[in-house]
Amino acid sequence: MESWIEFGRGPLFRIAFSLMLLGLARIFALTVLGLVEAYGRSSDKIVNWREVRNQTIAWLFPMNRLWRKRPVYSTISFFFHLGLLLVPLFLAAHVLLWKRAAGFAWPALPQRLSNYLALVAIVAGLGLFSGRFLYPAARKLSRRQDLAWPLLLVLPFITGYVCSNLAIRPTTYDAMMLVHVYSANLIMLLIPFTKIAHCVLAPLSQIVTAMAWKFPAGAGDRVAATLGHADRPTWVKNSRMVQAAPADEVSAK
Amino acid sequence: MNRVRRLKFVLWSLLGLAASVAVPRFLFGLGASTNLSDANPWGVWIGFDVMAGVALAAGGFIVTATVYIFKLDRFHAVVRPAVLTAFLGYAAVAISLLFDLGLPWNIWHMMVFWNPHSPLFEVGWCVMLYLAVLALEFFPVPAEDFPRLAKVRAVLVKARLPLVILGIGLSTLHQSSLGSLFLIMPYRLHPLWYSPILPLLFLVSAIALGISMVIFESHVTAYLYRRQPESEVLASFAGASRWVLLIYLAVRFGDLLVRHQAGQLLAFDWRAAIFWFEVAAMAIVPIALFWTSRVRQSRAGQWATASLVVFGVVLNRIDVGGVAHLRPDGAFYLPAWTEIAISVGVVSAAVLAFLFMVERFRVWERRPADPEQDPLKLPEFDAVDDTWLGVPGIAARTTYSMAFIIAAAFGFGFLHVEAAETRGLEPIPVHQARGGRDILWIDGNLDGFGVTFKHVEHEKREGAKQSCVKCHHMNLPRDEGTACSRCHGDMYLPSDSFRHDWHASPSGGRVACYQCHARGQARTAATAVACDKCHKDLVPAGAAIKVKQYRAVAYTEAMHRLCIGCHVKKAKENKKPEMTRCDWCHKDKRQVIDSREIVLRRRGLTGINVVLPPPDAGGK
Numbered sequence: 001m002e003s004w005i006e007f008g009r010g011p012l013f014r015i016a017f018s019l020m021l022l023g024l025a026r027i028f029a030l031t032v033l034g035l036v037e038a039y040g041r042s043s044d045k046i047v048n049w050r051e052v053r054n055q056t057i058a059w060l061f062p063m064n065r066l067w068r069k070r071p072v073y074s075t076i077s078f079f080f081h082l083g084l085l086l087v088p089l090f091l092a093a094h095v096l097l098w099k100r101a102a103g104f105a106w107p108a109l110p111q112r113l114s115n116y117l118a119l120v121a122i123v124a125g126l127g128l129f130s131g132r133f134l135y136p137a138a139r140k141l142s143r144r145q146d147l148a149w150p151l152l153l154v155l156p157f158i159t160g161y162v163c164s165n166l167a168i169r170p171t172t173y174d175a176m177m178l179v180h181v182y183s184a185n186l187i188m189l190l191i192p193f194t195k196i197a198h199c200v201l202a203p204l205s206q207i208v209t210a211m212a213w214k215f216p217a218g219a220g221d222r223v224a225a226t227l228g229h230a231d232r233p234t235w236v237k238n239s240r241m242v243q244a245a246p247a248d249e250v251s252a253k
Numbered sequence: 254m255n256r257v258r259r260l261k262f263v264l265w266s267l268l269g270l271a272a273s274v275a276v277p278r279f280l281f282g283l284g285a286s287t288n289l290s291d292a293n294p295w296g297v298w299i300g301f302d303v304m305a306g307v308a309l310a311a312g313g314f315i316v317t318a319t320v321y322i323f324k325l326d327r328f329h330a331v332v333r334p335a336v337l338t339a340f341l342g343y344a345a346v347a348i349s350l351l352f353d354l355g356l357p358w359n360i361w362h363m364m365v366f367w368n369p370h371s372p373l374f375e376v377g378w379c380v381m382l383y384l385a386v387l388a389l390e391f392f393p394v395p396a397e398d399f400p401r402l403a404k405v406r407a408v409l410v411k412a413r414l415p416l417v418i419l420g421i422g423l424s425t426l427h428q429s430s431l432g433s434l435f436l437i438m439p440y441r442l443h444p445l446w447y448s449p450i451l452p453l454l455f456l457v458s459a460i461a462l463g464i465s466m467v468i469f470e471s472h473v474t475a476y477l478y479r480r481q482p483e484s485e486v487l488a489s490f491a492g493a494s495r496w497v498l499l500i501y502l503a504v505r506f507g508d509l510l511v512r513h514q515a516g517q518l519l520a521f522d523w524r525a526a527i528f529w530f531e532v533a534a535m536a537i538v539p540i541a542l543f544w545t546s547r548v549r550q551s552r553a554g555q556w557a558t559a560s561l562v563v564f565g566v567v568l569n570r571i572d573v574g575g576v577a578h579l580r581p582d583g584a585f586y587l588p589a590w591t592e593i594a595i596s597v598g599v600v601s602a603a604v605l606a607f608l609f610m611v612e613r614f615r616v617w618e619r620r621p622a623d624p625e626q627d628p629l630k631l632p633e634f635d636a637v638d639d640t641w642l643g644v645p646g647i648a649a650r651t652t653y654s655m656a657f658i659i660a661a662a663f664g665f666g667f668l669h670v671e672a673a674e675t676r677g678l679e680p681i682p683v684h685q686a687r688g689g690r691d692i693l694w695i696d697g698n699l700d701g702f703g704v705t706f707k708h709v710e711h712e713k714r715e716g717a718k719q720s721c722v723k724c725h726h727m728n729l730p731r732d733e734g735t736a737c738s739r740c741h742g743d744m745y746l747p748s749d750s751f752r753h754d755w756h757a758s759p760s761g762g763r764v765a766c767y768q769c770h771a772r773g774q775a776r777t778a779a780t781a782v783a784c785d786k787c788h789k790d791l792v793p794a795g796a797a798i799k800v801k802q803y804r805a806v807a808y809t810e811a812m813h814r815l816c817i818g819c820h821v822k823k824a825k826e827n828k829k830p831e832m833t834r835c836d837w838c839h840k841d842k843r844q845v846i847d848s849r850e851i852v853l854r855r856r857g858l859t860g861i862n863v864v865l866p867p868p869d870a871g872g873k
Binding site for chain 2: 012112163
């Protein structure tokens with residue numbers, strides 16, 4: 001088991017981590033390239049850049065907008081993100097690992113604070129999952145990855161919390177650490193290829209929306225054709241919502 | 254996926270692998286990322302990338318000479334691809350050199366600090382100038398597509414003949430002087446390859462290779478883009494190539510006869526075998542094949558024979574560049590996978606650039622139909638947010654970039670730990686001092702240079718049993734007089750004398766985290782319980798050296814600090830200043846131990862070429 005942990009912390013971590021960084025860089029570059037091309041191809045080049053900028057900044061803090069409609073969801077989501085970002089990056093033990101392997105490090109959070117943040121992330125993650133699972137409307141809209149991600153993200157937090165706080169035997173510790181390391185590696189491997197890529201794409205989301213107005217005529221029909229709905233008119237308002245039945249089909253693409 | 258796409262996919266993956274290797278190469282240097290050493294500074298990057306790369310690009314000057322000097326206009330169809338290949342080939346050589354040079358940012362030095370006595374100086378200048386000439390020769394082709402560049406293009410077209418003449422001059426100069434480089438090492442290069450006319454051999458084989466490369470390349474691209482190769486032109490080239498190869502064969506064997514080295518041909522060793530394999534592949538078999546008219550006329554025959562020549566000449570360059578070198582016993586070099594990845598990556602980049610140029614500009618008479626355009630293809634969507642952003646400029650860039658990053662990530666993952674995380678020094682484990690209690694032979698890295706330490710004599714002089722703690726300042730549990738190497742475990746790097754992971758491991762110390770680390774606090778060395786809480790006998794009473802942390806200094810440092818400190822004191826007391834000199838302890842007696850073991854242990858300790866006396870002469 002120890003050699004498996006070593007593999008997970010050594011070569012596998014290097015693969016997963018570099019794939020995450022390169023993959024995020026790639027998806028960002030591809031999106032920017034696509035935007036530039038779409039802009040170049042558009043007939044109408046007028047974009048309200050100031051509005052795009054304001055919207056982008058406003059959406060980086062979802063509490064502002066979502067607070068009015070879905071206060072519980074947006075609060076949980078905010079705290080989930082808080083724990084998700086701060087704990088892996090600023091946990092003292094992780095900082096120490098960086099210092100040992102790479103020779104550089106950054107200030108760490110106090111242990112007590114990171115413990116609380118980890119607990120918050122675990123509770124919030126489970127809350128988000130049950131929200132998606134229990135509400136029929138939310139479950140209809142959810143893709144498989146929407147349901148799987150909160151659970152997968154919570155896994156390393158639970159095991160990490162157990163490892164760093166509970167009095168357990170070394171064998172149990174190793175088992176927990178194995179799950180911790182491999183689930184974290186899996187997360188890093190999947191990030192650039194799933195919806196978690198929003199961690200770098202979020203600043204672009206409003207530009208994408210702005211550009212979507214500049215698409216050449218007929219773009220919507222081509223989208224429908226690719227999704228296998230060439231016969232369905234694209235102008236139906238909220239077509240996904242109205243015809244709920246093939247929603248799975250749409251998401252499976 | 255069609256042929257071109259599949260090839261590009263593979264090439265992008267290889268490029269990704271090379272990119273991952275390039276990071277430790279430039280961050281941590283050659284020692285950390287390659288198998289190159291001071292004893293073997295020229296590896297596959299020189300043998301393949303530079304030596305073979307320059308030769309592979311010889312097609313440029315041969316075809317331009319044929320068309321523009323000898324005015325054989327029917328060969329015009331192959332001029333542009335040949336010049337492009339030459340240009341990209343030389344660019345690849347230059348890039349490989351940047352990898353191979355220990356201080357790549359000093360590459361400009363040869364332009365300012367002249368050493369006209371060195372063939373390498375000439376090669377460097379020629380390659381640099383010829384790269385510029387090739388760029389100017391090829392520039393009119395892409396310029397066709399840009400009306401703004403029409404004037405520049407017109408000037409360059411007018412200057413074509415002088416450029417071609419200059420190019421031929423430079424090519425012949427450095428193709429041959431790549432051979433001259435090895436004239437300096439008559440005792441290192443095996444006599445089957447070493448020859449005073451090595452420059453001539455290189456030039457003739459480069460001409461043969463250049464011609465074959467044109468044939469080879471034309472057929473490969475014909476396969477990729479499903480176009481007709483210039484078969485008739487190529488047949489004439491094949492006809493010419495057999496004569497050049499015949500001349501080469503005659504010169505090569507004649508040279509062996511004149512040098513009285515022909516006996517080596519029948520020697521029963523692997524070098525002779527490689528020689529025969531090389532000569533058969535590059536000359537004997539191709540001559541026989543190209544002499545048959547049917548082979549010369551057929552596509553398959555042309556392609557197979559030309560590939561054979563290309564393979565043979567590349568092998569020849571690699572042999573001269575390294576394989577055929579006579580090495581001192583045990584100095585063995587096999588390229589690391591990282592070196593091969595860089596070589597392959599540079600070639601991939603060149604091929605990708607070639608394919609791009611061919612698709613984008615009028616390199617051939619007819620531009621190939623864009624293999625990536627498929628009128629029936631449905632639009633692609635952004636993988637993440639499902640938006641359609643139109644047909645991308647570089648088709649399939651999603652696929653290629655995916656190939657690139659996945660290969661790069663795996664490259665990072667499988668880099669040697671030292672290559673990825675080192676700070677310059679390779680770890681060299683220390684071996685315990687050997688001998689009885691009376692006299693110890695201290696030679697931590699077993700390189701044969703060591704110190705005889707009169708243990709008992711020191712002990713008596715310092716006060717019998719009471720003297721132990723003057724040196725032995727820490728003991729393993731239930732041990733006394735623990736050997737230095739148990740904690741000072743590396744020759745030149747500090748090592749971990751505590752071994753945290755062993756303590757925590759279920760198969761080791763079986764100590765749970767909370768037994769050392771307080772709850773609710775970050776688990777660091779600062780918050781842990783002190784060692785002597787459990788290990789009562791860790792530090793012997795009256796130990797002269799107080800240890801404050803778990804990091805043990807390097808073995809050499811520990812030894813030097815301990816011995817020199819005391820020797821300086823005693824030298825003053827006893828008025829014996831020679832006691833502080835290096836040779837008081839380091840007597841320079843070469844101990845005879847198995848030479849192979851030395852080489853194995855010596856990895857990383859480069860620069861010292863140990864020459865061993867015969868076993869019976871030891872100790873003198």
